[in-house]
Amino acid sequence: MESVFQCFQRGYGNGDGYALSDTLSPIPPESQPDRLNNFFRSTNFANVKRDFKQALLRNSEVGMSEEEYNGWVEVYVAYWKAVGELLAADAAPKSNSKAAWTKTYDAWKELTSVLHRGYSNHGFPSWTLPCLYVAGKFLRIFAIKADEATPTSMSAVTSFGDDLNPDAEKNEKLEDAARQLNRIFNLCLSDREPNLALSRKWGIYYTTNLLLKTYFKLNQIGLSKNILNAIRAYKGDMPLLDKFPASQQVTYKYYIGVICFLEENYVEAENNLTEAWNKCHKDAIRNKELILTYLIPCHLLTTHTLPTLALLSPYPRLQKLFLPLSRCIKKGDLSGFDTALVAGEDEFVKRRIYLTLERGRDIALRNLLRKVFIAGGFEEPKEPGAASVRKTRIPVAEFGAAISIGSKETMDNDEVECLLANMIYKNLMKGYIARDRATVVLSKGGAFPGTGV
Amino acid sequence: MSSAPTTSASKAEKGTAEGTQKEVKPAAALEEDDEFEDFPVENWTKEETEVPDTSTHLWEESWDDDDTSEDFSAQLKEELKKVEASKKR
Known part of the structure; x- marks a missing residue:
């Protein structure tokens, strides 16, 4: 018990919120693997409040108000109870683990509420916010x-009895946790302290991220959306994100x-992800991998x-995810692209990038049509020495043949024209279709915008 | 169309695989696999981010002109013949 309160005093005395928050961690520091055990055994249910009152009094800084002091006593009593449940859950046999972890959650929720009250009623200063984190x-x-x-076998039996909605209880506690986190979010956002330096608004982004x-x-x-709208509404009244x-x-x-990515707002998504990428810690490989998972389809x-x-070299998982598709896009290999998309479907769907990647087929098609254009070669020069000009009139059948390479089916000219019209509409190709001659007339100045031809 | 049965089959397989996995290690990992991880440190300086090395390109064009276009035009001619032949039939 003493060591916890000594840490409290040190953290409090230095005004170091993170050091202070370490005293409320459910994970013991490496140097003291037995801290939780010792802390829990140092007192008992009958005496915990009295003991902590004395310990905090001995240790606490002069100048802490009576109100705040009482608040911290409550916090550590709640923490002590939660630690008790946690130790029991860690030791619980598998058959009882559901009940034990549920108790741990409930006790920890109580600690969270007591802390919340500390800020709303007991005047906890905002620099101690890491405790709330x-x-x-x-x-x-x-x-x-x-x-x-x-769940224990008993409750499993009862739940089989009425499995109308087996998912309803699947996330029961996590949904409850979301409500608690929302309360913390509002506690931070609604702080009226006029001096921003002392405001709980400094807790906004940590809690937002958790939510x-x-x-x-x-x-x-x-x-x-609700969270992000609330942040936007307070924007002028908040420290800047950076x-x-x-x-x-x-x-x-x-x-x-x-979120922008899922709303198909790819430009915004790219901006945000690029910023995350640039600022990410260089050793956080897994997080960088996650950023790239969405940044690559955006690009x-x-x-x-x-x-x-x-x-991609540091990320074998991303290589597996994206290289087969990339290769087919580059080569303009449509059937290869389709095969790769099917092969990766489960993983793409799981990562929520399937629909976006599917749209990459347009780029593969563009590259294929571009190859047809390049393979067409140049016009006979009208006079010697004149600059060579690529042939810009290309039969629809040639494009059709290119599209059917690798696949067993051939396409009607109508269908091919439809694909070509789409490419023109999307500005991936410039020109028009002369239907009476079954020919595509491509633009002489940049038939495939942005690709150098 | 032909791919549909294979996909659903592989999904079913995956379902059972996940089921057995869960039994083997019940809730061993605190954080889920695809979740953005907590950083070990709270704050860092610019120096600790990836220093952009100007010599390595991170993004490249989506087309490949090194692909020998000779091969491709031969392939294209072959395909054209095939298509025309099949149409005459």
């Missing part, structure tokens, strides 16, 4: 643990990028560019 972070983790733990993560896990991404710690900036930009659609081998 730790509470929120593990609230989410314990909720997931409780939801994922297998977004939770909504993604729950597959309720639509709910993010004043926040880099980890919060990168996480926020990643989630905003993915394909916005600028029609592909990742180089140099970019």
Whole structure:
């Protein structure tokens, strides 16, 4: 017990919120693997409040108000109870793990509420906000643990009885955690403290990120909108994002990028993801991999560019994900593209990038048509020495033949024309179709915009 | 169309694979596989981000002109003949 409160005093004395928050961690520091055990055994249910009152009094800084002091005592009593449940859950046999983790979640939720009250009623200063971060972070983790733990055989039997909606309870605790996190979000956002330096608004992005993560896990991404609208409404009244710690900036930009991506707003998505990419810590390989998972399809659609081998080399998983498609796009290999898309379908769907990648087929087709154009060669020069000009009149049948390479079916000219008209409409190809002559007349100045021919 | 049965089959396979996996290690991982991870540190400087190396290109054009176009035009001619032959039939 003493060591926890000594850390509290040190953190509080230095005004170091993160050091202070370490005293509320459910994971013991490496140097003291037994801290949770010792802390829990240092007192008992009958005496915990009295003991902590004395310990905090001995340790606490002079100048902390009576009100705030009482608030912290409540916090550590709630923490002590939660630690008790956590130790029990860690030791619980598998048959009982669901109940044990549910209790841990409930106890941790109580700690979170007590902390929340600390800020709303007991005047906790805003520099101690990292305590709230730790509470929120593990609230989410314990909720997931409780939801994922297998129920005891007894409750499994009862749930078989009425399985009308087996998913309803699947995320019960995590949905509850989302509501608690939302309360924390509002606690931070609605702070009326006029001095921004002392405002709880500094907690906004950490809590927002936790919420977004939770909504993604729950597959309720639509709910993010409420949060983002609320942030937008307070924008003028809040510290700028780039004043926040880099980890919060990168996480926020990643989630905003993915949300834009899912709304098919690829330009915004690319901007946000690029920023996340540029600011990401260089050793955070997994996170960089996740950023690229969405940034690569964005690039394909916005600028029609592909990742180089140099970019992909540290990420074998991304190579597996994107290289087969990339190769087919480059070669203009349509049937290869289709095969690669089917082969990767499960993974693409899981990552929510299938529909976007499917649109890459246009680029593959553009490259194929471009090859037909280049293979057509040049016009006979009208006079010697004149600059050579590519043949710009190309029979529809030639494009049709190119499209049917590799696939067993041939396409009607009508169908081919339809594809070509689409390419022209999307500005991937410039020209017109002379239907009476079954010929495509391509633009002499840049038949395939942006590709050098 | 022909791909549909294979896809659903592979999905079913995956379902069972996931099921067995869950039994083997119940909720061992705290964080889900595709979740953005917490950074080990809260803040860092520009120096600790990837230094953009100007000599390596990260993005490249989507087409490939090195692909010998001789081969392609031969292939194209072959295909044209095939298409025409099939139409006459």
